[in-house]
Amino acid sequence: METLANLESFVRSAETGSFSAAARLLALTPAAVSRNVAILERNIGVRLFQRSTRKLSLTQAGERFLADIGGNLEALQTAISAVSSDRGEPAGVLKVSLPPTFGISHVLPLLPAFLARYPLIRPEWHFENRQVDLIAEGYDAAIGGAFELTPGVVSRKLAMADIVAVASPAYLAGQPLPTHPSELSRLNGIVMRGSRTGRIRQWLMQDGAGNAATASLNENIVLNDPAAMREAAILGLGVTLLILPDVQAPIQRGELVRVLPDWHADAGALSLYYPSRTLMPAKTRVFIDYMVEAFHRDNV
Incomplete structure (x- = not known):
């Protein structure tokens, strides 16, 4: 044999x-x-x-x-x-890829309670702004947005990824606030260059009435990481476009305010991706169930 x-x-x-x-x-x-x-x-x-x-x-x-x-x-x-554990509990290394800003702010805080429930699981988490190849690179799961669903990979939605415009109160003080996405060009822009495309990402925003318009941000500051863009905005360097979950906490603390509060861009969903298997390892199954339950409960 x-x-x-x-x-x-x-x-x-x-x-x-x-x-x-x-x-x-x-x-x-x-x-x-x-x-x-x-x-x-x-x-x-x-x-x-x-x-x-x-x-x-x-x-x-x-x-x-x-x-x-x-x-x-x-x-x-x-x-x-x-049967690798005497108690039959989910066990082993859990290799997960996460976007740094969202992962650190919203997923990492769930880890203590998760490990308290499943103490034999050993997290190996990679915080990275890229779409990984789950099967070829040996990941048990990945969290991100707009992943291409390659053969053998499935997804579960965790949260919507609405793109909103934000800036610091100090930066906005003393100047007229924009009322339309086209008026963002009057402000300093903090934008992101895509690592795969090499281009500045453009967003089509819409309001509650169904009107649509392109967000016209200047390229005053070009960065390659959402966390850096958020911090640059907090520092008063201009206006930027980020997913709402990434800026909720600074908005609540008063460090940022929404510019054009009635407008947003649809970036799809932040999802949990994992290899499709007839019999999934217990460590992966409990992680998926725990994350989906936590995000649906908190409605991030």
């Missing part, structure tokens, strides 16, 4: 298309993964991969073998995980 290590190496290599990527998921060296797959091929007498210096692709037999064992391997891993 084949060892779990050989089967895991095959399945993860097939999913990621790379021995190196599979090695990162399995905490092995690429050579060890390649060796495990070679042993599996030798034992069953079938070539599972076509190998080249640039590409790793499944043979027809490999595709059939992956379809036959993929779900069974997940079931076996889940069974092993379930």
Whole structure:
């Protein structure tokens, strides 16, 4: 009978298309993964991969073998995980990607109560402004907005991401307030350049009556992080556009005020993303349930 290590190496290599990527998921060296797959091929007498210096692709037999064992391997891993704790509690490293501003302000404060309920889970949280590849990079879950749903990934909505214009009271003092998004061009603008596109993000704002207009922000200050944009606005450097959850606390403290309070831009939803599996690891399932319950309760 084949060892779990050989089967895991095959399945993860097939999913990621790379021995190196599979090695990162399995905490092995690429050579060890390649060796495990070679042993599996030798034992069953079938070539599972076509190998080249640039590409790793499944043979027809490999595709059939992956379809036959993929779900069974997940079931076996889940069974092993379930009995890995003497008390049968959710356990293990929970690797999650989160946007820094939203993650630190709204998700990190939930961690103490979560760990009190599930003390055998060990968080490994990465705060980063990018869309991660959950499967290839070995993440259990990710939180963010407008992720592209790649095959094998599903999402659960946590909160709406309305974009609002904010500035400090000190900056706005002594000058007429804008009444229309086009009038934002009279103010200093704090804007963000997209890391993937290299362009300044433009927002189409709308009011309660259904009117729409483009927010015309000047590019006086260009930053690449929402937290930095928020702090620049608090410092009185100009007006900026950010998701409402990121600026709720400064607004409540009086550090920021909404400019054009009747207008907002729709940035979709902040969602929780995770790999779709027939049998999900307990640590991932309880994290998903806990986050969805917390955000729906608090209505962030």
